[in-house]
Amino acid sequence: MEIGLVGLPNVGKSTLFNALARADAAASNYPYCTIDPNVAVVEVPDERLDRLGDLLKPRTLTHPLLRFVDIAGLARGASKGEGLGNMFLSHIRDVDAIAHVVRCFEDPGVVHVEGEIDPVRDIEVVETELLLSDLEVVERRLEKISKVAKSGDAKARKAHKFLEGVKACLEAGRPFDPGGAGDPDLVRELADLRLLSSKPSLLVANVGEEVGSAVSAECAGRIEALARDRGWSAIRVSAKLEAEFAELEPEEAAPLLEEFDFDKCALDRFVRACYDLLEVVTFFTVKGEETKGWTVRRGTSVREAAGRIHTDMYEKFVCAEVVAFDHLISCGGMRQARENGLARTEGREYIVRDGDVILIKFGK
Numbered sequence: 001m002e003i004g005l006v007g008l009p010n011v012g013k014s015t016l017f018n019a020l021a022r023a024d025a026a027a028s029n030y031p032y033c034t035i036d037p038n039v040a041v042v043e044v045p046d047e048r049l050d051r052l053g054d055l056l057k058p059r060t061l062t063h064p065l066l067r068f069v070d071i072a073g074l075a076r077g078a079s080k081g082e083g084l085g086n087m088f089l090s091h092i093r094d095v096d097a098i099a100h101v102v103r104c105f106e107d108p109g110v111v112h113v114e115g116e117i118d119p120v121r122d123i124e125v126v127e128t129e130l131l132l133s134d135l136e137v138v139e140r141r142l143e144k145i146s147k148v149a150k151s152g153d154a155k156a157r158k159a160h161k162f163l164e165g166v167k168a169c170l171e172a173g174r175p176f177d178p179g180g181a182g183d184p185d186l187v188r189e190l191a192d193l194r195l196l197s198s199k200p201s202l203l204v205a206n207v208g209e210e211v212g213s214a215v216s217a218e219c220a221g222r223i224e225a226l227a228r229d230r231g232w233s234a235i236r237v238s239a240k241l242e243a244e245f246a247e248l249e250p251e252e253a254a255p256l257l258e259e260f261d262f263d264k265c266a267l268d269r270f271v272r273a274c275y276d277l278l279e280v281v282t283f284f285t286v287k288g289e290e291t292k293g294w295t296v297r298r299g300t301s302v303r304e305a306a307g308r309i310h311t312d313m314y315e316k317f318v319c320a321e322v323v324a325f326d327h328l329i330s331c332g333g334m335r336q337a338r339e340n341g342l343a344r345t346e347g348r349e350y351i352v353r354d355g356d357v358i359l360i361k362f363g364k
Helices: 013-021 047-056 087-092 119-149 154-171 185-191 213-229 239-246 250-259 266-278 303-308 311-315 325-331 334-339
Strands: 004-005 036-044 060-062 065-070 096-102 201-206 233-237 282-287 288-299 317-324 342-345 357-364
Touching: 004 013, 004 087, 013 036, 013 065, 013 201, 013 239, 013 266, 013 282, 047 060, 047 096, 047 282, 047 288, 047 325, 047 342, 065 325, 096 213, 096 266, 119 154, 119 185, 119 213, 154 185, 154 213, 201 266, 213 233, 213 303, 233 288, 239 266, 288 303, 303 311, 303 317, 303 357, 311 317, 317 325, 325 334
Parallel strands: 004 065, 004 096, 060 288, 096 201, 201 233, 282 357
Antiparallel strands: 036 065, 282 288, 317 342, 317 357
């Protein structure tokens, strides 16, 4: 999975990036401290995989990976060239979801580009820039296919009419619903546009160091209410504290997390929120000396999941041996699970469930 971090300048994106990735991205008190995108690939924590490692003792234990892309802050008017303009938005057109970091902390030493804290206004500023950037992408595509459509090409005419509808939606200030495409040709057309405003969104309320302050609580509450109204997800983080915790060993950070009433570190909570947002499930493969975790969208067939591992597994898929994680742990291994009748053989249409331990069988 790939997650793009967006937000106004000086909202704590790069600080959060450091907490999530245990990196050292620049995080300073001036707008556009981040110009080139910061990119990090991190292992996704999963206690189940660690337990499989303890049980099976593989030579290699491989966690799923998550990629974060932190781009420069979006100022009002970015789509028209203000600030750094929208040149950096291309860096997140391929991400699976967008995490919109919103400032909920007071700090006179950190400039707020809009003058004062107003989370709803700040969200709308960034949303508007994403919509305007998408509108520019759609208008370029319309211009490109208009001549072909005028020549009478049926496929181009259909696409042109569809894109006119997308354009009207964006001009009205609404993200286009990808579920409205229907026709496979139009679905491909829409996917090729990679509209930012249509990507799943997670609102991240950055409450700063004063986790329990009235200002932070009120701002975060407004963000969570907005998320509920729109059917989005929202979480609260203290980017600065989490970045400090990330520099500590887990056993050192644990009591501090408890002191601030954080059930888990930022990376754990962020991953959980992103998985829920994207409806992702994790399955595990146990083969030879390697035990590995994989992520797929909910509703993925076992054959499609096999194709994520290797194309040969998709093309030459025979069947899959599947054991639920809890059953494997309680039995003490694959052999014992088979002996207890808890391992089952599934065909290509089987839908992968969260926690499945799968052995793919394929032809040569």
